[in-house]
Amino acid sequence: MNTWFQDWFSSEEYLEVYNHRDEEDAEKLLTLILKNTSVNTSSKILDAACGAGRHSIYLLEKGHYVVGFDLSRTLLKKAKVEALKRNVKLDLFCSDLRNVSLKKKFDLILNLFTSFGYFESDKENFAFPIASYKLLNRDGFYVLDYLNREFIIRTLIPQSEKDVNGKKIIELRKIDQERIVKEIIINNKDNERSFYESVKLYKKDKIITEFEKIGFKLNKLFGDYDGSEFDINNSSRLIMFFKK
Numbered sequence: 068m069n070t071w072f073q074d075w076f077s078s079e080e081y082l083e084v085y086n087h088r089d090e091e092d093a094e095k096l097l098t099l100i101l102k103n104t105s106v107n108t109s110s111k112i113l114d115a116a117c118g119a120g121r122h123s124i125y126l127l128e129k130g131h132y133v134v135g136f137d138l139s140r141t142l143l144k145k146a147k148v149e150a151l152k153r154n155v156k157l158d159l160f161c162s163d164l165r166n167v168s169l170k171k172k173f174d175l176i177l178n179l180f181t182s183f184g185y186f187e188s189d190k191e192n193f194a195f196p197i198a199s200y201k202l203l204n205r206d207g208f209y210v211l212d213y214l215n216r217e218f219i220i221r222t223l224i225p226q227s228e229k230d231v232n233g234k235k236i237i238e239l240r241k242i243d244q245e246r247i248v249k250e251i252i253i254n255n256k257d258n259e260r261s262f263y264e265s266v267k268l269y270k271k272d273k274i275i276t277e278f279e280k281i282g283f284k285l286n287k288l289f290g291d292y293d294g295s296e297f298d299i300n301n302s303s304r305l306i307m308f309f310k311k
């Protein structure tokens with residue numbers, strides 16, 4: 068049986084439901100990242116769980132060297148097509164975050180837009196940060212753009228509806244066993260399908276402790292893509308810059 072993340076990220080509707088997570092959104096976050104790391108055009112960047120490649124392609128267009136990987140062949144195909152269209156050379160491969168095998172080393176590893184906390188155990192969720200430490204050059208950065216647990220709990224909207232490309236999308240959200248669980252019901256004329264998301268709600272301090280155990284040092288912390296200071300009650304995001 069497939070996991071929720073295999074089904075959902077292989078669907079055509081994932082990109083439709085998150086159509087606000089577009090190039091502009093990618094540019095905003097990457098502007099913050101480039102300003103707060105020491106990467107230049109000779110640096111090597113790894114975009115982990117790169118999806119359809121919106122961050123990778125922006126960086127390539129700025130002259131950076133980027134390798135991206137993802138589990139979803141559907142999204143990798145979209146990334147490949149877009150890179151070709153834009154005439155940039157994107158190195159892509161298909162891999163699970165839990166067992167990435169690479170010979171190259173990197174100066175910056177990106178884990179963006181809540182591509183963390185999908186698995187059941189801490190061992191699985193922190194497997195990629197552990198692998199990343201070895202994949203980074205000295206002084207390299209690992210940027211984790213994750214949800215803010217406290218903000219999610221405080222502002223949870225149990226149900227919402229929207230229309231996207233003529234489809235009715237119903238999103239049902241709940242907190243269950245320290246996870247944010249979302250059911251996404253897609254109603255397209257007479258056809259109804261459901262997908263799920265289930266992301267572990269890690270506390271900020273737990274993530275820092277686990278990263279420090281690996282050897283990382285927390286270098287910077289922001290609460291949104293504009294670079295606002297992190298505020299545990301009010302920040303929509305938890306954006307962590309770890310340094311090797």
Ligand SMILES: C[S@@+](CC[C@H](N)C(=O)[O-])C[C@H]1O[C@@H](n2cnc3c(N)ncnc32)[C@H](O)[C@@H]1O
Nearest residue numbers: 072076116117118137138139163164179180182
């Ligand atoms: C919320 S999306 C973010 C995609 C991309 N970083 C972005 O910002 O557009 C999460 C991504 O994680 C990928 N993913 C999910 N489970 C994965 C796994 N076990 N290993 C590798 N990638 C995975 C999905 O296919 C999807 O592209």
